[in-house]
Amino acid sequence: MQCPHCNANQKYKDGMTCGACGYRFALDPKKPPNLSDMALKKAVDRISGFGQYAFTYTQLFAQIHRMLLKKKRGERVGCAVVFWIGMIILGGFIVTNLPYWPVFVALAAVFAVWMTLKIVRRPAKLPEDQVSSVIAEYIGAHPLEGMATGKRLLHNGDAGWDDALFGHAPQGILIVERNDMAEMLILNRFHLDNKSLVVSAEKYPPRAFKAFRHILEKWPDVPVSVIHDASKKGHRLRNDLLNDPSWGLKGRKIKDLGLHPHDVNRLKRPVWIPEKVAGKDAIVQTGEPVENIQAGYRMPLDIADPKALMGTTSLAMVTGMALLSEALLEEQRRGAMAGGFGGGSGGDVDFG
Amino acid sequence: MACLFGYIGKPEPGLLDRMADRLSHRCKAGWERTSARWGEDRFVEIGHGRAGWNRGRQIAELNDPRAIFGYAGVIFNAEALSVSDSRGKGATAEPLLAGLTASPETGLTALEGAFTAALAHDGDLFLVRDHAGVKALYWIRHKDRLLFASEIKALFADPSVPRRMRIGALPEYLTFSFIPGERTMFEEIFELQPGTLLHWRNGKVETRRHFRFEELEPDEGSAPPAADLVRRVASDLSDSVRECCRASDRPPGIFLSGGIDSSAVLAHAALQHPGVPLKTFSVHFGPEYANENDFVRMMVDRYRTDHTWLDIRPKRFIRRMREIIWRLDDPIGDPITVPNYLMAEAASEVTDVILNGEGGDPCFGGPKNIPMMLASLYGPLPDEPPDAWLERTYLLTYRKCFTDLRRILAPDVWRDSGGEEALTAILTPFFRRNPPRRFINKLMAINIRLKGANLILVKVEKMTSANGVLALPPLFSKRIIETSMMCPPELKLMGNVEKGVLKRAVRDILPGPIVDRPKSGMMVPVRFWLQGEMKRYARRMLSKRRLRRMGFFNTDYVRKLLKYDRHEIHGARHGLKLWMLLTFMHWYEQMVEDR
Numbered sequence: 037m038q039c040p041h042c043n044a045n046q047k048y049k050d051g052m053t054c055g056a057c058g059y060r061f062a063l064d065p066k067k068p069p070n071l072s073d074m075a076l077k078k079a080v081d082r083i084s085g086f087g088q089y090a091f092t093y094t095q096l097f098a099q100i101h102r103m104l105l106k107k108k109r110g111e112r113v114g115c116a117v118v119f120w121i122g123m124i125i126l127g128g129f130i131v132t133n134l135p136y137w138p139v140f141v142a143l144a145a146v147f148a149v150w151m152t153l154k155i156v157r158r159p160a161k162l163p164e165d166q167v168s169s170v171i172a173e174y175i176g177a178h179p180l181e182g183m184a185t186g187k188r189l190l191h192n193g194d195a196g197w198d199d200a201l202f203g204h205a206p207q208g209i210l211i212v213e214r215n216d217m218a219e220m221l222i223l224n225r226f227h228l229d230n231k232s233l234v235v236s237a238e239k240y241p242p243r244a245f246k247a248f249r250h251i252l253e254k255w256p257d258v259p260v261s262v263i264h265d266a267s268k269k270g271h272r273l274r275n276d277l278l279n280d281p282s283w284g285l286k287g288r289k290i291k292d293l294g295l296h297p298h299d300v301n302r303l304k305r306p307v308w309i310p311e312k313v314a315g316k317d318a319i320v321q322t323g324e325p326v327e328n329i330q331a332g333y334r335m336p337l338d339i340a341d342p343k344a345l346m347g348t349t350s351l352a353m354v355t356g357m358a359l360l361s362e363a364l365l366e367e368q369r370r371g372a373m374a375g376g377f378g379g380g381s382g383g384d385v386d387f388g
Numbered sequence: 389m390a391c392l393f394g395y396i397g398k399p400e401p402g403l404l405d406r407m408a409d410r411l412s413h414r415c416k417a418g419w420e421r422t423s424a425r426w427g428e429d430r431f432v433e434i435g436h437g438r439a440g441w442n443r444g445r446q447i448a449e450l451n452d453p454r455a456i457f458g459y460a461g462v463i464f465n466a467e468a469l470s471v472s473d474s475r476g477k478g479a480t481a482e483p484l485l486a487g488l489t490a491s492p493e494t495g496l497t498a499l500e501g502a503f504t505a506a507l508a509h510d511g512d513l514f515l516v517r518d519h520a521g522v523k524a525l526y527w528i529r530h531k532d533r534l535l536f537a538s539e540i541k542a543l544f545a546d547p548s549v550p551r552r553m554r555i556g557a558l559p560e561y562l563t564f565s566f567i568p569g570e571r572t573m574f575e576e577i578f579e580l581q582p583g584t585l586l587h588w589r590n591g592k593v594e595t596r597r598h599f600r601f602e603e604l605e606p607d608e609g610s611a612p613p614a615a616d617l618v619r620r621v622a623s624d625l626s627d628s629v630r631e632c633c634r635a636s637d638r639p640p641g642i643f644l645s646g647g648i649d650s651s652a653v654l655a656h657a658a659l660q661h662p663g664v665p666l667k668t669f670s671v672h673f674g675p676e677y678a679n680e681n682d683f684v685r686m687m688v689d690r691y692r693t694d695h696t697w698l699d700i701r702p703k704r705f706i707r708r709m710r711e712i713i714w715r716l717d718d719p720i721g722d723p724i725t726v727p728n729y730l731m732a733e734a735a736s737e738v739t740d741v742i743l744n745g746e747g748g749d750p751c752f753g754g755p756k757n758i759p760m761m762l763a764s765l766y767g768p769l770p771d772e773p774p775d776a777w778l779e780r781t782y783l784l785t786y787r788k789c790f791t792d793l794r795r796i797l798a799p800d801v802w803r804d805s806g807g808e809e810a811l812t813a814i815l816t817p818f819f820r821r822n823p824p825r826r827f828i829n830k831l832m833a834i835n836i837r838l839k840g841a842n843l844i845l846v847k848v849e850k851m852t853s854a855n856g857v858l859a860l861p862p863l864f865s866k867r868i869i870e871t872s873m874m875c876p877p878e879l880k881l882m883g884n885v886e887k888g889v890l891k892r893a894v895r896d897i898l899p900g901p902i903v904d905r906p907k908s909g910m911m912v913p914v915r916f917w918l919q920g921e922m923k924r925y926a927r928r929m930l931s932k933r934r935l936r937r938m939g940f941f942n943t944d945y946v947r948k949l950l951k952y953d954r955h956e957i958h959g960a961r962h963g964l965k966l967w968m969l970l971t972f973m974h975w976y977e978q979m980v981e982d983r
Contacts, residue, residue, distance in 0.1 A: 086956050088791065192767045198827060203878040204761050223769060228759040228785060231884070247765040255883050343954075 037065055040077035062177035069104050069166050076174050079103055082341070084182045089342040090223035092184050092216045093171070098307050098339035100167050101319060108162075116152045123148045163317050164310055184223060186215030189241035197247075205255035208232040208353055209248060211290075213264035213273055215240040217338055226346050230353060237262075237273055239282075252284055260288065261353055266295040266325060267311070267334030293352045297325035299360035300335050308333035390414060390439035390446075390853065392460035392504050392525065393542050396513040396588055397533025399431035406545035407537060408435050413715070414538065414853055416440075420447040422456045426511035429532060429591075434458035434506050437538075441636045441740040441858050444480030450489060453510065457485040460538060461503030461523045462858065464631045469498060497585055497598040500866050501631075502858075504580070506536065513588040519599045519866040520747070521582030521841030522859075524849055528577045534588050539717045539850075540577055541979065550575065553980050556805045558940060558972075559797065560814070562789035565721035565968060566843040568814055570595075572718050573979075579718070582841040599866070602833050604873040605824040611876045614889075621893040624871050628862035629656035632743055635858060641667040641739035643731055643859075644687060644695075645910060646680030648887060648894065648902055649745030651687050653862050655897040657743055658691040667738050668693040671700050671727040677913045686899045696734055700727050700912075702921040709925075713974035715854040720847045721788070721968030723912040728851040736855040746844050747864025750835040751872035753886035755907060756785045760831055761881075778819055779812035782834070789965055792957070795945045796965075828877035836869060915963030919952060926950060926966055929973050938976060941969070 037046045044056035052061040065072045079099040083091045123144060130140045175183075210232050212218045218236035221227065222244075227234045239245035251258060262277065264270030274292045277283050300306055308320045308328045320333065328335070337359070338345060348359060351371070357364035391414040393407040408419045415437035423433040436446045436458045449456045459481065463469075470483035471490075485507070488495035492509050499505065502522035507514045515536055517525050527536040528543050535543050543549050552575040560567050570578045580586055583599025611617070633640055639661045642654045657666060668688060672679040681697075688695045705712065705726050712729050713719070735742050749755070760782060768777035783790045790811070794802060806813075818834045845864065852859035862868070872880070875889050882888030891903050918926050927950060935943045945956075946969065952962050977983045 082955065188770050189766075192769060195767070197764060197767075200826060200877070201761050201764055203876075204758065204828065204881045205883040206758055206762055207884045222766060223771070225781075225784060227762050227766070228781065229787075231758040231762070233762060233765070241766070243765065243767060258884065343960075 037061060037072055038074040040074045060177055062174045063170060069162075069170065070107075071100070071104070071170050073174065073178075075103060076100070076170065080180060080182070085343060087182060090182050090184050090220050091342050092214075092220045092338045094216075094309075094336045094338045095220075095341055095345075096171060096180075096183065097167055097309075098336070099341070100170060101162060101307055102305070104162055104167065119151060120148060162319050164319050165317060167319070184216045184219035186219050186236075186240060189219055189222065189243075192241065192243065199250075202247075202250045202254050205251055205258050206231055206233045207258075209251070209258055209260045210234045210349070210353060211237055211260065211262045211273075211277060213237050213262075213270055213337070218244075220338070220342060221346065221349075224342055224346060226350070229346075230350050232353065237264075237277060249284060252288075256288070259291065260285065261291040261293050261356075263293050263337060263349060263352070263359065264295065265334045265336045266297050266300050266329065267336075268329055270295065270334070271297075271329070291356055292358070293349070293356075294359040294361070295335060295337055296358055296361075297329060299358060300325040302360050302362070302365065303335075306335055307339045308335055390442060390460045390858065391437040391538035391542075392434070392458055392506060393437075393537035394432065394434035394458070394506055395533055395535040395546075396430065396432045396508065397531075398429055399425070399433075400533075400546070403545060404433045404435050407535075407542040408437065410542045410545050411437055411537065411539060414439075416856055417442065420445060420458075422447045422449045422458065424449065424454055424456045424508055426454070430511045432456060432508040432513060434508070436460060439740070439853075439856060439858065443637075446481050448481035448485040450482075450485055453489055455485060455489050455507065455509040457481055457488065457505070457507045459503050459505035461501060461518070462635045462860070463499050463501040463503050463505075464634075465498070465500045469495060493585060493587070502860055504538065511589075513586075515580055515586040515588075517580045517582055517584055519583045519601075520836070520861070520864040520869060521845050522849060522861060522864065524846050525580040526572065526577055527580060527586065529593055530576065532591060534593065536580075538853075540572060540574065541714075541717060543577060549577075551980050551982065552576075553976070555801060556810055558801060559793050559805045559807075559811060561719055561721065561972065562793060562796065562968060563783055563811055564786055564838075564843070565788050566839075566846070567718055568838040568842050573975075579842070579846075582837065601836070601869050601873045602821070602823045602829070604870050605826065605829055606874060606876070611874065614879055617871070617875050617879060618889055618892045620871050621868070621875075621889055624865070624867045625652060625862060625893065626656050626659070628865040628868060629653060629743065630660055631865070632741070632860040632862050633657060633660050635860060636739075636741040638739060638741070639664050639666055640741040640743045640860075641669060641735045642693070643735075643742055643744040644668045644670045644684050645745060646670065646683030646687075646902070647745060647748070647907070648891065648898065648905075649748030649863055651683075651745070651898050651902050652748070652890070652894040653743050653745050654687055654691060654693070655894065656862070658693075659897075665692055665694045667735070668695045669698065669731050669735055669742075670695070671698045671731060671910075673700055673913050677916070678911055680908065680910075683902050683905070686902060690899060698727070698731060698734055700730055702917050702925075705730060706922065706925055709970075710974050710978070712851075712854075713971055714978050716847070716850050716971075716975065717979075718846070719971050719975040720843060720850075721964075721971050722843065722847060723914045723964065723967045724910055725847055725851060725971075727910070727912065728848055729854065732852040732855040732857050732859070735852075736857050740857060742852060742857050742859045744848060744859055744861050745863060746848060746861040747840065747868060748887060748890060749907075750832065750840040750844070751863060751868055752890040753880045753888070754831070754835045754839075755886070756782065756835070757828055757831055757881050757886065758884060759785050761827070764827060773808075773812070776809075776812040776816065779815040780808070782815055782831075783811055787961065789968065792945070792965065795956075796942055796949075798940055798942055801940050824873070826877050828881055829873065832872065832880070836872075840864065913963075914967045915961075918963045918966050926970060929970050930966070934973060938973075 039054040039059050041059040042057040046054050061073050063073050083095050083099045131137050215236045215238050218234055221234045235244040235248050262274050264273045274290050278285050311332045352359050391411045417438040419437045421435045425431045447458045466484050469487045471487040492514050496516040503518050504523045504525040505516050526540045530549050554575045557573045570581050584597045587594045644650050670684045763781040772780055824830050848859045879889040895903050930946055932943050935941050948956050949962050
């Protein structure tokens, strides 16, 4: 086991405390899904850009899911190699001992190729709790400072503000489905880069919701956009907001930027997570989006890492095009070529 | 072109000549000098490098009372302050000096224009810089002598002046892309701030900021009506353009960007020169990159200008990059410096005075206003220092290397520089000072005094002067700054529309799409250049050997930047960060190592 704190190598039999620096290992690498502390730290480093970005639980979840699938694929390739060695030995036996051996060899080769493809391509299914338990165990021992919890901004700046600020307006308002998503965007200063107010559908942070009401009252023409998961709740979100009088949005235009189910298929590896209430336990990567949603799954918006998600959302807000839509992806490609988007800054606008 | 230089203190034969020699690129039409002595240790010499657009002498001396005077640039109200029968067009500095000697401080602070000036009177020396900071002046007090010059490099004509880089300046440069405030990259060398008077008396230096435009902020509810202010902005701009056009006998050229500011200046200049096709200049970076050409074309067509399109590509400047950075004097990491230089070079072939649109952002609404308003609405975030969170947010909005500093700088450099606290401390006085009381006006004051005077104007001045051209920004005149501060913030940032009052003031003289388009900024495609034509150049300039010799940077991090590592580099913008490092390397080798 490699210590993520001091990089020392610790033998499993020497216990779960690093002999070099005293770091307490949280994950038992011999217990399924056989993930080490070092591997989890690498997942955190990857999504946070080595501590630059705040991230959501789902972003970490998706990254670990990707890591475990990669590991599983590696194991399957290993199986395929062993299988092929067996087939070669069998081929040798056929050539030396059987008449009409070319026919047998050809049959064996076809069978081998078919089996190999079956082994390697079979979609892997990971139980949801296998990933979540790994995260829970790790966080229990080593809290992650960069993780947006959806609670950290409950009491920020309890002091009042200068009402004169409402003499001005942001360029847009973005309502996101979940608190942790809103918090992740705010901690990463998405609101500053995009000159937009970010607030969650659960009215979080409270200060932002209060500001939202002031702004909307004074500047009704400020464009309002909403982003959400590909889920039953996400699909309803725009209407829920319009019908909730506390938002004061009735009769106003809200741009629903997705995720819309029909756009999800453009993802190479979607991650459908079972809704808690649906009684399912495995994460799936296949299936028709609408059917998956009906079956009790959701595709969270934040399976993309923070940097990619912010780049894409930013472009979606500017252009009014839905996330993952063909038009938006084309705009991303065009912008990346011409340097026209993101102030020529080289901003990453890929989505996952 | 045109420059001012000199010293007070013990006389040193040949020192002024050496200073002129170091500024020879600004003295192509020769230079003039004067001197005076008030005892053993109070010898004053003033030199002025002449430019093609200079009409009369800009050096003067009087015998009774004994006084000498020199200035670089243009003084718009010189005639009004002169005391002589020789007033009129082409007046020289003598009558102006006569007018100043009655009360030097009052006289010098009443001067208006784009200038730096030095006056020695009764054994005292006064230096003054114009209200916005169009012209730059540096000074050092060293060994019983005060030296001053339009460029830092001239101060090193005194071989005893140390070329010691100030460690704290490095994170400042990487955060702002320029050095904010009166300090420079060098220990002991200062930049005279805009609207500030320096007084040397008996070996002591005092500086006094006389242009306190913040005090013009009206009390709540007492601002003039919006319509009056719109009319006032329009007439101020017209007056400022008229003044600038008088600086030369020839019609001015105009740098056009396609934005509202330079377009407004062109429109007013065209009104001053009816029937004359003005020379205009703009840059683009080739058809494959985003550009503003359509907007530029609208103005060219509407005002029938004689336009020059400059296609800027690395092959056009890469061999001259070192020289261009040398001309910058104090490093400026904004990639627009090179297009500025090349435009000035092209302009110098047909004109000697150029008008530009600088000043529109700082005076009427910059891109930081909405982000800072939002930051105030959210309050301090969990990772921000409770007593300096606004300052920190402001630094973040520069979007340069602020978040990379811990990793890009060697640990000892970061520690010795004072870290983040030293950077936020630069801004704290601006946020705490009253007036201005209104938040947006505080931001505008920062923009006018720091970004305006220490980046925008200095950059243009250095790049145009190097080509013998006088650049004047009518939107950054004293009267425009004053009117801007009199406008309530709601007129400048109208909802989410920046420069609201300016847009209203120029709507009838500009095409609608130029007025209504959002701010875009000039996008220099450094990201693509540094992955393409400039890749090998960047690798050579930022080689491990070079970086280790300097010892300021974490070489591994710079390698990751060069490889365009997207995981470990904060906030992307690799191209801009590399450009800033390249600029610094060229600057350091020439200005500090004297290579």
